[in-house]
Every structure is written in structure tokens, then in C-alpha cells.
Amino acid sequence: MAELNTGDGGGGKDKKVRSKKQNSKVDLTAMVDLAFLLITFFMLTTTLSKPHAMDLGLPDKNDPNKKEQDIKVDENRTMTILLGDNDKLVRYVGLLATPVSGGAPKDFTYGKEGIRKELLLRKKAVLAYSTAKGKPKNGMIVIIKPGKKSNYRNLVDILDEMAIVDVPTYAIVNDFSPEEKQLLEGKKD
Amino acid sequence: MAVKMSKKAASIDMTAMCDVAFLLLTFFILTATAKIPEALPVDTPASTNENKLPENDLATLTIGKGKVFFDLKGREIRKRTLELMGQKYNVSFSEADKDNFAIMEGFGVPIQSLKQIIDMTSADRTKANQPGIPKDSLDNQLADWVQNARIANIEIDDKELQIAIKGDAKEEYPAIKQVMDILQDQKINSFSLITGLRAKDK
Numbered sequence: 001m002a003e004l005n006t007g008d009g010g011g012g013k014d015k016k017v018r019s020k021k022q023n024s025k026v027d028l029t030a031m032v033d034l035a036f037l038l039i040t041f042f043m044l045t046t047t048l049s050k051p052h053a054m055d056l057g058l059p060d061k062n063d064p065n066k067k068e069q070d071i072k073v074d075e076n077r078t079m080t081i082l083l084g085d086n087d088k089l090v091r092y093v094g095l096l097a098t099p100v101s102g103g104a105p106k107d108f109t110y111g112k113e114g115i116r117k118e119l120l121l122r123k124k125a126v127l128a129y130s131t132a133k134g135k136p137k138n139g140m141i142v143i144i145k146p147g148k149k150s151n152y153r154n155l156v157d158i159l160d161e162m163a164i165v166d167v168p169t170y171a172i173v174n175d176f177s178p179e180e181k182q183l184l185e186g187k188k189d
Numbered sequence: 190m191a192v193k194m195s196k197k198a199a200s201i202d203m204t205a206m207c208d209v210a211f212l213l214l215t216f217f218i219l220t221a222t223a224k225i226p227e228a229l230p231v232d233t234p235a236s237t238n239e240n241k242l243p244e245n246d247l248a249t250l251t252i253g254k255g256k257v258f259f260d261l262k263g264r265e266i267r268k269r270t271l272e273l274m275g276q277k278y279n280v281s282f283s284e285a286d287k288d289n290f291a292i293m294e295g296f297g298v299p300i301q302s303l304k305q306i307i308d309m310t311s312a313d314r315t316k317a318n319q320p321g322i323p324k325d326s327l328d329n330q331l332a333d334w335v336q337n338a339r340i341a342n343i344e345i346d347d348k349e350l351q352i353a354i355k356g357d358a359k360e361e362y363p364a365i366k367q368v369m370d371i372l373q374d375q376k377i378n379s380f381s382l383i384t385g386l387r388a389k390d391k
Contacts, residue, residue, distance in 0.1 A: 028206075028207045031203075032206055036210055038214050038218075039213050039217060042214070042217035042218055042221055043217055046221050051233075051242050052236070052238055052239060052240060052383070052386050053240055053353055053383050053384065054238045054381060054382045054383075056382055057379040058369065059378065061374070061376075146362040148362065149362075150361070151358065151360060151361050151362060152234060152252075152360045153234040155362060156235075156236055156382060159382075160237055164237060
């Protein structure tokens with residue numbers, strides 16, 4: 001403090017000191033540019049690097065000692081999706097032996113043009129069917145059966161489709177009937 | 190004359206702007222957390238889901254190449270979990286071991302050789318080629334890790350531990366199912382799957 005004051009007071013008369021004073025302005029443009037660049041970088045990295053997570057709820061595991069109570073479900077509402085190796089995906093509607101019209105086992109691809117179109121179509125159909133029966137709350141039920149050769153990406157992809165299409169009820173089921181196994185493996189060629 | 194006047198206004202005082210910029214910069218640098226290196230790098234599949242993962246009370250099971258790695262958030266919880274596991278498997282860990290374990294990344298070794306991993310430096314751990322945590326029915330250490338982590342979490346934070354599964358996209362389904370079964374055996378029926386992000390109409 002003291003030094004600054006004396007400097008000011010002493011320099012008031014001197015011409016040389018005055019010229020020094022004018023020099024004190026620094027061009028801050030480059031520094032500000034850099035600072036904002038870094039700010040942007042840190043802002044984006046802190047918010048974008050957080051991993052995303054998909055919540056998955058599974059039903060309680062069945063106690064083998066307890067007797068299961070079978071719940072009858074209208075087969076017109078169910079669609080079964082089988083996942084196989086090499087991104088193979090087969091779906092059928094209703095029961096495998098007696099599929100609903102247009103619901104015979106058929107191969108689909110993942111993504112917007114493949115299974116999503118079919119899911120949206122079926123969802124509408126099921127809604128119309130349930131409304132006609134007077135129960136508009138009964139939506140589509142999708143049963144997902146990931147095969148032994150399917151990979152984790154397939155599972156996440158199909159769960160993602162469920163979220164996009166907004167399927168009200170879906171379940172992951174692990175047991176395959178022999179016919180379903182054949183459907184997945186037999187049609188390879 | 191008028192033209193000359195406008196020339197004078199070209200320089201703006203940037204001091205205040207510079208101050209604000211650096212203040213924000215300092216804030217973001219300090220709040221940013223350093224990325225912890227992953228013990229088992231996996232390529233997570235993408236989904237359109239935008240839910241973020243919780244920051245605390247979280248255990249991550251990383252599955253890739255048939256191996257399972259375990260990671261846990263929170264230093265105190267990690268310490269307590271290690272104590273509980275040590276008691277169960279009769280492996281003693283010193284205080285220094287526990288402190289080191291509290292700050293290290295995820296691991297994938299049987300508890301009998303965990304001490305060697307703890308003693309390594311961070312760079313060596315990634316090279317160590319860890320075999321994964323045993324998870325078969327004879328020696329199901331993974332289930333014990335999960336269970337003890339849940340106990341520790343309730344003791345310290347009084348909250349239920351969240352479980353997240355981070356699987357490699359190419360991992361075959363049975364490996365994922367095995368881990369899900371281990372969780373379900375403990376009545377953990379809801380957990381998260383860690384995914385990347387992608388656009389909806391792809």
C-alpha cells in the first residue's frame with residue numbers, strides 16, 4: 001500500500017512515469033477466448049461422461065416347492081420374440097401351434113424398420129381388439145426369449161425397443177419349447 | 190469527424206469478463222472428478238434411455254470375456270465390505286490394505302489373491318490379467334461380495350445398495366443370465382443395465 005501511494009505521488013509530476021502508466025492495459029481477448037474454451041470443455045465432460053442406465057425389473061424367482069398358479073392370458077394379446085445368434089430375431093403372435101392371423105413365425109431385423117414397425121402395428125391391433133371386448137386397459141404382452149447364442153447387445157436392443165414402443169407388459173422368459181428351439185436353430189440355412 | 194469517433198469505441202474492457210470466465214473455469218475444474226481407469230474395459234451397448242446412474246450406494250458388476258469384475262462406490266462401504274469378506278473367507282487384511290482397497294478401482298480376482306492386487310500399483314493392476322471373481326456354485330464369491338456389500342451399505346449409509354450390470358455388447362446371454370440369477374437368488378429383482386446413448390430413430 002505504502003509503496004503504491006508513494007509511487008503515485010512521486011510520479012505525478014514526472015513525464016516518464018506517466019508514459020509507463022498508459023502501458024498497463026493488456027489485451028485480454030486471447031485469454032478470455034482460452035478461458036471460455038476450457039469452460040466449455042469442462043462443462044461438457046462433466047455432464048456427458050456420466051453413464052446411462054436402463055432399469056430392469058424381474059419377477060420374483062419361483063420357489064420350486066411352491067405350487068405355481070397358472071394365469072390364463074388371452075393369446076391374442078401376446079407376442080413372443082425369440083433372439084438367436086448373429087442378430088437373428090424371430091417373432092410370432094399368439095400360440096406357436098395356432099398363431100393369430102398374420103402372426104406366423106417370421107424373421108425380423110432390429111431397429112426402426114424391422115421389429116419396431118411390427119411392434120407398433122401389433123400394439124394398435126391389440127388395443128383395438130381389447131377395446132372391442134370392452135377392456136381397453138389390456139394392452140399387448142411381449143415375451144422375450146433370449147437364446148443361448150444371443151448376445152447382450154440383442155437383449156439391450158430389444159428392451160430398448162420395448163421402451164420406445166412403450167409396451168405395457170413385457171417379460172424375459174428363459175425356457176424354450178423344442179419347437180421354439182427348432183425355429184431358432186433349424187432355419188439357419 | 191463522425192467516422193473517427195466510431196473507431197475509438199472498438200476496444201472493450203474485458204477485465205470483468207475475464208474474471209467471470211476464470212471463476213467458472215475454476216469451478217468446473219474443481220467439480221470435475223478424475224476418471225478412474227477401468228479394470229476390465231468393455232464396450233457397452235447403446236440405448237435411447239436417458240436415466241443417469243446414481244452416484245452413491247452403487248455396486249457395478251462388469252461382465253466381459255466370461256469374467257466378472259466387482260466395483261463399489263464409497264470408501265467406508267468398501268472398507269467394511271472387505272472386512273466382512275475377510276472374516277468370511279479367513280483372509281486377514283491390514284489397515285493399509287483396507288485403505289488401499291478403499292481407493293482402488295474394480296477388481297476381478299478370487300479373494301485369496303486379492304492382497305497381491307491391492308499391493309500392486311494402479312498401472313500394474315490393469316496389466317495383471319485378472320481372472321475374474323469365481324461365481325460357480327462350488328465357490329460363489331460373487332454372491333458373497335454382493336451380499337456383504339449390501340450389509341455394509343445398510344450399516345453405513347442406511348440405504349439399500351443399487352446394483353448395476355455393465356456388460357460387454359458381445360457377451361453371450363448365458364453369462365449375463367448367470368449373474369442375474371446370482372442377484373435374483375438374493376431377492377434382488379430390480380437392477381440397472383449400463384448402456385451408452387444413441388438417437389431414437391436409428
